[in-house]
Amino acid sequence: MHFEKALITGGNGNLGRLLAKSLRDSGVATVQFDIPGSEPPDPMDEEIIVIGDVRDQALLSDTFDKHKLDAVFHLASLLSGSSEANPDEAWDINATSSYRLLKRSVDAQVKCFFFASTLATYGAGVTDPLPEQEQQWPDLLYGVTKVAVERLGVYYKLKHGLDFRCLRFPLVLSPFAPPGALTAYPSHAMKSACDGGNQFTFPVSGHIGTSTLFLDDVIQSIVSLAKADQKRLKQHVYSLHSFVLTGDMIEQAIKKRYPEFHVDYAPQPAAEHMLGGLPDVVEDQAARDDWDWQPQFDFDRTVDAMFELFSGR
Numbered sequence: 646m647h648f649e650k651a652l653i654t655g656g657n658g659n660l661g662r663l664l665a666k667s668l669r670d671s672g673v674a675t676v677q678f679d680i681p682g683s684e685p686p687d688p689m690d691e692e693i694i695v696i697g698d699v700r701d702q703a704l705l706s707d708t709f710d711k712h713k714l715d716a717v718f719h720l721a722s723l724l725s726g727s728s729e730a731n732p733d734e735a736w737d738i739n740a741t742s743s744y745r746l747l748k749r750s751v752d753a754q755v756k757c758f759f760f761a762s763t764l765a766t767y768g769a770g771v772t773d774p775l776p777e778q779e780q781q782w783p784d785l786l787y788g789v790t791k792v793a794v795e796r797l798g799v800y801y802k803l804k805h806g807l808d809f810r811c812l813r814f815p816l817v818l819s820p821f822a823p824p825g826a827l828t829a830y831p832s833h834a835m836k837s838a839c840d841g842g843n844q845f846t847f848p849v850s851g852h853i854g855t856s857t858l859f860l861d862d863v864i865q866s867i868v869s870l871a872k873a874d875q876k877r878l879k880q881h882v883y884s885l886h887s888f889v890l891t892g893d894m895i896e897q898a899i900k901k902r903y904p905e906f907h908v909d910y911a912p913q914p915a916a917e918h919m920l921g922g923l924p925d926v927v928e929d930q931a932a933r934d935d936w937d938w939q940p941q942f943d944f945d946r947t948v949d950a951m952f953e954l955f956s957g958r
């Protein structure tokens with residue numbers, strides 16, 4: 646698949662900004678669209694940034710007209726905690742705005758529309774390892790909005806020929822994890838140790854495991870899927886997996902480097918429910934077969950990379 650100028654909604658976020666850089670490195674111009682307050686402190690000359698809200702249809706219309714976009718990477722979203730806390734806003738941003746963006750992308754005849762979905766589209770208590778064809782019955786609003794957009798994207802693909810591509814990510818381990826994300830505690834704990842802290846409280850029990858990917862593999866997976874030959878893609882949506890992550894594993898990895906660091910466990914019901922309900926292992930053979938998905942980062946390599954980034958090496 647070849648495209649030249651991509652809109653990235655949520656383009657100043659944890660994944661969005663790195664995705665923009667990776668696309669630019671591969672010869673694709675990018676437009677990062679994100680809300681006020683998201684502006685990077687150190688924008689690069691080649692970064693094109695549009696500040697606005699995905700609910701603002703006039704601004705989106707202007708952005709499509711002005712930049713002659715031929716691909717969309719739709720990452721803007723309220724995440725799990727904020728969706729549950731602000732359900733009306735979550736539906737407007739995550740679902741209604743996605744519906745409008747899909748329609749607009751069909752009208753603009755973009756060559757590719759990528760959507761970032763999540764394991765949270767499955768409810769708690771799914772089969773583990775999670776089969777690729779498991780039913781999706783999310784029990785949190787975040788997952789409900791995401792599964793709705795998966796279905797809408799497939800509808801526009803089948804009915805209007807939109808080249809809709811979608812990945813369901815598990816927990817993403819990232820040094821840039823958003824502060825409020827329930828799933829960000831491993832990253833925040835490592836950073837605290839690296840910054841000289843001596844204690845961190847984990848919001849889930851140490852034995853709870855979750856399927857996980859490192860940030861770099863996530864970015865690579867999005868670019869690979871978007872550029873894959875359409876003829877090879879037999880599925881509408883692909884699940885991905887690299888390794889299982891538990892609080893105990895994070896604690897050990899930190900203590901190996903910072904033996905004095907102390908971890909407490911104060912499980913919060915929302916975090917236990919969400920992370921405890923996610924599978925440890927997700928079957929992702931279809932992605933490996935169809936577009937050669939192969940994660941590069943196992944747990945040890947991920948931890949090394951995170952500590953390197955935190956310590957600025």
Ligand SMILES: NC(=O)c1ccc[n+]([C@@H]2O[C@H](COP(=O)([O-])OP(=O)(O)OC[C@H]3O[C@@H](n4cnc5c(N)ncnc54)[C@H](O)[C@@H]3O)[C@@H](O)[C@H]2O)c1
Nearest residue numbers: 655657658659660679680698699720721722761763814817
């Ligand atoms: N990080 C993970 O663990 C993970 C896992 C599965 C799926 N995802 C999905 O990947 C995508 C990116 O996640 P992330 O980790 O970069 O999170 P993030 O919060 O850093 O990125 C989301 C971005 O969307 C922007 N945004 C929110 N509301 C907006 C609005 N109304 N208009 C325009 N922009 C708006 C935010 O400012 C933010 O920059 C999201 O869709 C998320 O659901 C992330």
